Amino acid sequence: MKMWIMKLFGRKPPGGMSCHQVGEVLQQFLDGHIDAERAGRIEEHLEECRRCGMEVETYERIKATLAARRPEVPAESIDRLRAFGERLARGEDPGGHD
Amino acid sequence: MSESVEGDGAFERFVLPEIEVLLRVANSLTRNHAEAEDLVQDTLLRAYRGIDGFDGRHPRAWLLTILRNTHINRNRRRRPELLRDPDTANDRMISAASDERTDAGVDDEIDQEIVHALDSLDEPFRRVVELVDIDGLTYAEAAEVLDVPVGTVMSRLHRSRSRIRDRLDQVGFTPRSHM
Numbered sequence: 001m002k003m004w005i006m007k008l009f010g011r012k013p014p015g016g017m018s019c020h021q022v023g024e025v026l027q028q029f030l031d032g033h034i035d036a037e038r039a040g041r042i043e044e045h046l047e048e049c050r051r052c053g054m055e056v057e058t059y060e061r062i063k064a065t066l067a068a069r070r071p072e073v074p075a076e077s078i079d080r081l082r083a084f085g086e087r088l089a090r091g092e093d094p095g096g097h098d
Numbered sequence: 099m100s101e102s103v104e105g106d107g108a109f110e111r112f113v114l115p116e117i118e119v120l121l122r123v124a125n126s127l128t129r130n131h132a133e134a135e136d137l138v139q140d141t142l143l144r145a146y147r148g149i150d151g152f153d154g155r156h157p158r159a160w161l162l163t164i165l166r167n168t169h170i171n172r173n174r175r176r177r178p179e180l181l182r183d184p185d186t187a188n189d190r191m192i193s194a195a196s197d198e199r200t201d202a203g204v205d206d207e208i209d210q211e212i213v214h215a216l217d218s219l220d221e222p223f224r225r226v227v228e229l230v231d232i233d234g235l236t237y238a239e240a241a242e243v244l245d246v247p248v249g250t251v252m253s254r255l256h257r258s259r260s261r262i263r264d265r266l267d268q269v270g271f272t273p274r275s276h277m
Binding site: 027028031033054055058059061062063065066067068069070071073074077078080081082084085086088089094 | 109110113114117118121122125131134135138139142143146208209212213216227230231232233234236237252255256259262263266272
């Protein structure tokens with residue numbers, strides 16, 4: 001979307017936000033750290049702006065790849081730590097501490 | 099809410115549900131499963147001793163602060179040389195375990211480039227991405243672990259992801275290149 005053409009003809013950019021403004025808060029938007037009103041305006045912008053849409057697509061791919069690398073936490077470790085915590089909570093000697 | 103959460107059940111209610119998150123973050127900090135488990139155990143012990151002074155708000159943030167301080171204290175006690183040059187020391191710890199993380203099942207070229215770009219980031223930037231994108235912490239929680247302002251987490255994250263994106267662009271993997 002050519003923002004300067006819109007400006008020239010007095011048309012508001014999609015969502016009332018320029019690509020630059022979207023870019024400034026894009027990471028918060030992708031992480032869900034943005035209020036609903038602003039998120040709605042960004043979504044509106046993304047529906048019309050191909051350039052920003054592709055930017056989002058790239059970042060979503062990066063986030064998905066990294067999230068898939070979340071290592072499994074061994075269940076036996078969690079069980080051991082929970083048992084340790086439960087012994088502490090009961091006021092018993094938890095053991096296993098150096 | 100009163101000034102503290104004194105009373106029966108506070109430890110079970112606020113602390114035990116966070117064990118998995120604590121262990122995940124401890125793994126990121128130590129890069130070693132056994133060490134991570136020991137770190138969480140120490141954290142639980144300190145949390146138990148401090149539960150009477152906890153106000154009941156944001157238990158995860160409270161626990162992550164204890165975890166971070168416990169990690170620093172353990173390193174001070176066991177590896178004093180790390181404190182003289184924390185960045186280099188962290189790099190050493192990370193490089194020792196990075197192969198393990200890299201072999202985690204990357205199955206195509208784009209994923210490989212993303213992982214490579216992540217591994218190429220300087221430690222403070224890589225650490226933020228790992229805590230938020232891999233470990234799933236919020237900005238505020240990552241800020242607690244790193245002991246930096248939330249704004250620093252946001253700016254490092256922005257910069258880190260832009261670098262990863264640039265890497266994809268350089269090798270022709272961003273959508274723009276397919277237009």
